[in-house]
Amino acid sequence: MREILVERSLARFAAARAASVVAGAGSGITVGPLRLADREPRALPGPDWHRVSPVLAGICGSDLATVDGASSRYFESIVSFPFVLGHEIVGTVGGGRLAGSRVVVEPVLGCVARAIEPPCPACAAGRKGACERIAFGHLKPGLQTGFCADTGGGWSDGLVAHTSQLHAVPAELSDEAAVMVEPAACAIHAALLGAVVPGERVVVLGSGTLGLATLAALRHYGQPAVVVAVAKHPVQRDLAEQLGADQVVRPEELERAVRRLTGSLGLAGGGSPSRLTGGADVVFDCVGSSSSIASSLAVVRPGGRVVLVGMPGTVRLDLAPLWQREIALVGAYAYGTEQTPDGPRSTFDLAFELVAAARLERLVSARYPLERYEEAVRHAANAGRRGAVKVVFAIGRSSSPAWRSGPPNTESVETNA
Amino acid sequence: MSPAPERPVTRGHSSPVVRLPRKMLGALAPPTWPGTVERPLPRSHVGTDYDTSWSRTPVARLARAMITDNITRPFVRLAAAPTVVGAEHLDPLRGPVIFAANHSSHLDTAIVLSALPVRYRHHCVVAAAADYFFDRRWKGDLWSLALGTIPMERSRVNRRSVDLAAELVADGWSVVIFPEGGRTTDGWGQEFRGWTAYLAKRCGVPVVPVHLHGVRPIFPKGGNRLRPGEVEVRFGAPLRPLTATATASEGGHGREEDARRFGARVEQSVAALADEAETDWWSARRRAARGETPDLRGPDAAAWRRAWLLPESRRSNAGVRRRTPSAPW
Amino acid sequence: MSPRPGFVLEVDRSTPPTLFWHGEGWRLERLPAGSRVVYPPEPLPALEDPDAAIRHALEHPAGDSSPLSALLRPGAKVTIAFDDVSLPLPPMRAPDVRQRVVEAVLDAAAGAGVDDVVLIAALALHRRMTDAELRHALGSRVFDAFAPHGLLLQHDAEDPAGVVHLGLTDHGEDVEINRRAAESDLLVYVNINLVAMDGGHKSVATGLASYKSIRHHHNVRTMQQSRSFMDRHHSELHTSNWRMGRLIAKAGVKVFQIETTLNLDTFPSQFSFLQKREWEWSLRDRAAFHATSAALERTPAGLKRQIFQSIRSPHALTSVHAGEVEAVHELTLADVHRQQLVRVDGQADVLTMGLPYICPYNVNSIMNPILVACLGLGYFFNLYRGRPLVREGGVCIMSHPTPWAFNPVHHPSYIDFFEQVLAETVDPLEIEAKYEESFATDPWYVHLYRTSNAYHGVHPFYMWYWCAHALQHLGQVIVVGGDRAAVRRLGFKPASSLADALEMAEDVVGRDPSITHLHNPPLFLADVT
Known part of the structure; x- marks a missing residue:
């Protein structure tokens, strides 16, 4: 064998x-x-x-x-x-x-x-x-x-x-x-853990399998007002749009896009904000690297949530923004049973759907x-x-x-x- | 527990410049002060409390003479190329006098010192703002050595500093004073403060009016670089308070001229020297005789018009500088 | 020898290659035989004693106006507004015309004993000027007399307390201008009329206005109905401004307009080849051209930008008029036309143009792709009187490197406009309806406009509206030698050479098209019959 x-x-x-x-x-x-x-x-x-x-x-x-x-x-x-x-x-x-x-x-x-x-x-x-x-x-x-x-x-x-x-x-x-x-089950578990309230503004960072599946799960099981997807490559951009992203941006455009979307102000850095005063309600980090977690923290609003969907390792992070802005950093691993309006259901059943x-x-x-x-x-x-x-x-x-x-x-x- | 001792307002000079961490000193670390025992404030050694007597010892005077002749004067020649006018007024003078000059630049002191005849140059002190030149010990050390400064309060008559100046005059020292109390911010003169005339009356010495022409364009207040130019140092005839007979003969009250009037006369003399520098001696004299000498303090008009009417020789090269965002390429 | 007027050259086999501006550099291109090249007139001679001319104009005003000295009295409230950093181009050698005029006005004010004088840079929605730029425009004497006392202001269209609503025109347009200017006993406006668009009622009604007021004429409909906005009598933009200007006058604002014209001597002598006809290049010109071209090829982009942005133009004053706005403007227009008008017979299928490194909105900055579009399709395309140089459905070929680069301090909203709006649509009407409001009111842009050196949030929209007439008129726009991604984002077609671009144009206008090339520098106004 x-x-x-x-x-x-x-x-x-x-x-x-x-x-x-x-x-x-x-x-x-x-x-x-x-x-x-x-x-x-x-x-x-x-x-x-x-x-x-x-x-x-x-x-x-x-x-x-x-x-x-x-x-x-x-x-x-x-x-x-x-x-x-x-x-x-x-x-x-x-x-x-x-x-x-x-x-x-x-x-x-x-x-x-x-x-x-x-x-x-x-x-x-x-x-x-x-x-x-x-x-x-x-x-x-x-x-x-x-x-x-x-x-x-x-x-x-x-x-x-x-x-x-x-x-x-x-x-x-x-x-x-x-x-x-x-992978869809992982994405559903993460999307539901993010507890997106209808009308919230959401960022999905990363448009690999997990990012795209999370996008699909968010569209299927929640009613976010706007989903901004971050995609590097053309195929990813197209798929992100097809799966329901309202706006697909390149990584370097993310902060500006979120700033525009949420009408927040920028701090430092002249016209190119290096920090935002506001930000998205929930950010799904489907990459899990130091830089992706850092940019998640940079674009989430004070009191917002960052869900780590992609597997992180040892990362170097400045946690000052997490502390000062009271950001919830949540891990989302695997699956199990989800609470749905129809009662508890296995994540895998939802994933088949x-x-x-x-x-x-x-x-x-x-x-x-x-x-x-x-x-x-x-x-x-x-x-x-x-x-x-x-x-x-x-x-x-x-x-x-x-x-x-x-x-x-x-x-x-x-x-x- | 008694309240923690207050932080001293002025720095004591006993404190070491570099404090080594306690750990490094080990057993040699100084003991800590018990919180229950009140800690005395250290004696102040800055501002008007700075003691300049050391700078008048023979050794310090010799050092200052070397500095003045070998550093200050060559530097002034390079930066300001001074022309001295009216030095003949100083010829008949013997013994201490007070030099009263207009003030627009940090260079003024050095220029005046350079322009003085040798007998005054090496035997005079400069009244300098206590809050600026004596706010740190090292600054006091530096300036009293290099220029022979003594601390003086800018705005009020401080007994301690006037007493010191009077003592020095009695000792045979001349004093250079900038009666405006600070450098001009807009190019026009400021009101002369009272202590020049007061000191002159108290010590019975003459006041020599001095006008420095064209220093502000070289290095104005707030300037960040030197633009060498040419200046004129103009000495006027020495002034003494009018005696009782003199005031009486002019139809006055018949008492000796008081400090306020005398001070105003000093200011007018400097203004007449300024007029002479802008125009020529003859027209300045005639205007002075008619009482039409332009006021050093400029017209009483809106700020822009004061700036607009400012003579070239008093303009600044500094202006307002705010950081301009740099181009990102 | 009197300066020669502009003329139209027909290219034949012996014509040397034609110069095209190409950003911070240039290209020599061989145009097909039979193409026409429109050359600008030579610079008119400068006024011999500009200061005397200015003083004369102030005391001998045009139209229904008293001499300036009669308008000044002690206790009066006087405001002097002046054109901002967008004029002239390139920035002129010191002394700037504004300095000369403002000093003359201030001498009169000082003589009359006027204490309450304030200077205002008429920014409209442009970026605030830096201190160095203000000092250059006004000279050190004026700057040092006013800036330290807070008497040198820059118009702030977003200061609710700093603007005042004067009413509605008979077309329902809001007129809202700078409060200090409106409440002055005398408002002196100092213009530089570089092109025919500048000046007139537009100076106060736009330069000192708020977004609420400006949006009535800076919009797609107005721009599409301005044929062209360089021809004031056929420009909806100007008609609207004139309505506003008359309302401002009726509201009791006393405007003393000063307009100045410059000659076409645009570049200093080391770049004299730029302004010469190619077959008249001397040995020195040819050597300078090749040496400069070779050096530029080896220079990094940032340094090139710095070199070009430091060029100071030898522009000289050719006329100055002062007095009542409309009378002054008619005199000034005649002087602009005297220098700039070139007669061109008939339209072409293809219009080619080389775009320089500078436009009104990137002085000391980066010419970003939106500004490239605006300079080509907004300004150059509209430099006509009568009808456009290119026929309806024709092709415009522009040459510019069009880098995907922005100055984040000066153009923050441009970046978002390019990344987020143009990525979705390039249709001016759709953009106006869907996005203008949110950009114009975005608090971050407002903050940067008011406190930093940023263009207003809505400004990139105006750049795009500026192109609206051309976008509606043209069949295709091709950019030669541009960054492909950036050019495509603008909705244009990238081409690697002029020959390729002409091939592509044939797909739109058919074989053997007629070609007209707009030869610049300097700028001129084509009178197309």
């Missing part, structure tokens, strides 16, 4: 970090801790576990951070080596009573998957993302499938998943749409076979610049008729990298 394995090697993580700093994002792939391995299939950890053969597996921003050795060391104790990357997975169940059905894997490994009885308070309340036992139970530590040595991950021919992690894919949904369910409603399959722009993982990772790391959004591995054969017909707007295999 083929897997893209990440091994514990400090030297190779350091090399990847160095390479990515010198040669740009994605360059860690050649010297880093990843290799394509051929291994015996894993044992099923328990009775409720199934083998899943991935059909499509997405490359996520957090995966790229691992590839480039840029992940925070915070994660060291909640992952277990060697692990297989990939947590955006649509696949086919390999055996048991679910054999042959097409599923999306909900990667969080909470108390239920870990057979911990009784479950922790968070899991008991349905907030799987906040599970307190992700390093315990009969599985090795790992916050998600894709970071745990016992489960494998999406960038492989096969992995194991607990029944509670599996969500059947409706027949009418294409594989491309299905692979977007997991959103993917279909907003046609998020259009974000899948390139597919690679596992063997060409180096190219795939480089492509994903430079997605925006190269006119792509979501890059996926196309691994197995789908059991769904929708797959065979192929989605309309993706190249079947990217050959010209």
Whole structure:
């Protein structure tokens, strides 16, 4: 069985970090801790576990951070080596009573998957993302499938998943749409955490997969008065407009655009405000870098909220504005159960709705076979610049008729990298 | 607990210039003052309390003579190229006098000193604003050494400083005074303060009116750079308060001229010198005789007209400067 | 030798390449044979004793007005308003005409014993001038006499207490002007009439007015009905200003108008080749041209800007008139025409022009893309009397590097206009309806206009309205050698060479189009039949 394995090697993580700093994002792939391995299939950890053969597996921003050795060391104790990357997975169940059905894997490994009885308070309340036992139970530590040595991950021919992690894919949904369910769930969770009140002015910083999905979620589940999206590249700009951004601006234009929009004054810097007196009500930072968090703090109004959607690491920040302007800085990780007007609903259920409603399959722009993982990772790391959004591995054969017909707007295999 | 001792208003000179952190001094650190014990205010050594006596010791006088002749005078020659007019009025004078000059620039003191005959140049003190030249110890040290300044209150007659000046005059020192009490801001003169005449009367010494012509264009108040030019230093005939007989013969009250009237006469003499510098000696004399000498303080009109009528020799090169935003290229 | 009038050259095979301004530099371009090049007249001789001429004009006023000295008395409240940094172009060598005139007026005021005199820079909605610019315009003597006492003011159209509403014209237009000016016993306005548009009632009714008042004539409809705004008798812009000016006079504001005209001697002698006909370039001119061009090629953009912005023009005074506004303006117009009018027969399919580094709104600043559009389509296109130099549906080709660059101190609202408004639409009417109000009232722009050196928030809109007549008239606008992204944002087509631009123009106007080239510097007014 083929897997893209990440091994514990400090030297190779350091090399990847160095390479990515010198040669740009994605360059860690050649010297880093990843290799394509051929291994015996894993044992099923328990009775409720199934083998899943991935059909499509997405490359996520957090995966790229691992590839480039840029992940925070915070994660060291909640992952277990060697692990297989990939947590955006649509696949086919390999055996048991679910054999042959097409599923999306909900990667969080909470108390239920870990057979911990009784479950922790968070899991008991349905907030799987906040599970307190992700390093315990009969599985090795790992916050998600894709970071745990016992489960494998999406960038492989096969992995194991607990029944509670599996969500059947409706027949009418294409594989491309299905692979977007997991990121869509993250975006919905973040959008709802932002608690946008109708009429509020919102900024979505970053127009990668998460940024665009957050935009779609905001439009679908809230009534913000104005959404300003920040996009660097032409493809991102177009998609942001299609998904409902009222104004799409380049990063360097953001402060001026927010100033105009909110009618606030500027401080210092002559005619080019270096600080605003007012700002947007809510800012969704879908990038997670020092500079993106700093510009989020710069454009949010006093008393406003900044939601960190993109995964941050160790950042250098001036927190004086956060303190003086009483800004709430909120993290938004994973998913679980959301409070909706129709009562509590699982984030994944909402994500299936959103993917279909907003046609998020259009974000899948390139597919690679596992063997060409180096190219795939480089492509994903430079997605925006190269006119792509979501890059996926196309691994197995789908059991769904929708797959065979192929989605309309993706190249079947990217050959010209 | 008693209230914390007040911060001294003036700086004591006992305080060390650089305070080392306590940690570095270790056991040698000075003890801290108990909060329950009132702390005495340190003695003031600045302003009119500055003691300039050291600057009149032979060693300091010698040093000042060297500075005046080797630094101040060459500098004044370069920057202001002074022409001295009316020095003959000083020839018959022996013994201390008071020089009263108009004031428009920091250069004035140096120019007057440079223009004085040797016997006065090295035996005179300059009354200087206590709040400006003596507000820090080092400034007091510097100016009293270089120019022989003594501290003087600008606006009121301060007993201590007048006593000091009177003592010095009695000792044979001459005094250079700028009776306006400060440099002009708009080019026109300011009212002469009372202490020049008061001091002259008290000590019984003559006042020599001095007019400096053309200094303001070189370095005005608020100026930020020197624009070398040419100045004229004009000495007038020495003035003494009119005696009782003199006032009586002029049909007056028959008492000795009082300080106020005498001061006004000093101001008029300087104004006549100014007129002479602007025009010529003869027409200035005739105007003075008719009592039509233009007032040093300028016309009583709107600010712009005062500025508009200001003679070239008193204009400033400074103007108003506000920071202009720089171009971003 | 008396100066030669302007003339129209027909390009043939032996014509040397023609000079095109190109921002901080120039291009030599070969125009196709048969093209016409309109050359400006040569500079008229300067007045021999300008100060005497000014004094004479003040004491021998035109129209129904007493001599200035008769209008001044002790105790009177006198305000002297003067044109701001946007005139003349490039800024002239000291002494500036304003300095000469203001000094003469002040001498009269001082002689009459007038104490209450205030100077006001008639900014309208332009940026405040810096102290250095005021000092240059008025001279040190005036500056030092007034500025330190707070008597040298700059008009503030956004000061609610500083403007006064004088009423509505019969067309319902608000007339709201500077309070100090309106409440003075005498308002003296000192003009520099660089082009035919300047002066007349526009001086007070626009220069000292508020946004509320200015918007009645600075709008798309007025600009589209001004054919052209350089021809006061066919300009809706001026008609509206004249209505306002008459209302101001009726409201009791006594205006003593002083108008001055300059000759076309625009550039100092080291750039004399700019003002000569190419076949008359001397050896010195050719050497200067090649040396300067080579040096400029190796100079970074910022430094080039600095060099060009430091050019001081040798402009000389050719006439001065003073007195009642309308009488003075007619005399002045005749003098402007005497210097600037060039007769051109018929329109062309294609109009080409080279755009310089400067326009009225970027003195000591950056010529941003909006100003490029305004200079070409607003000013140069409108330098006609009769009909435009190019036919309806024709093509205008402009040459300018059009960098995507802004001066954030002077043009903050321009940046937002370019990034946020032009990104959405370039249609003047749509822009006016949808965005003008919010830019004009944006508190940040108001703050910068009043306290910094920024143009008013609404000013970029006026620049775009200035282009409205040309945008409506032309089939296409092509910019040669410009920043592609910036040119496209303006809604124009970028071309890398004049030859390409002419090829592109043929798609619009057909094969073998007739071409007219507006040769500048200096500026002139085409009288098109």
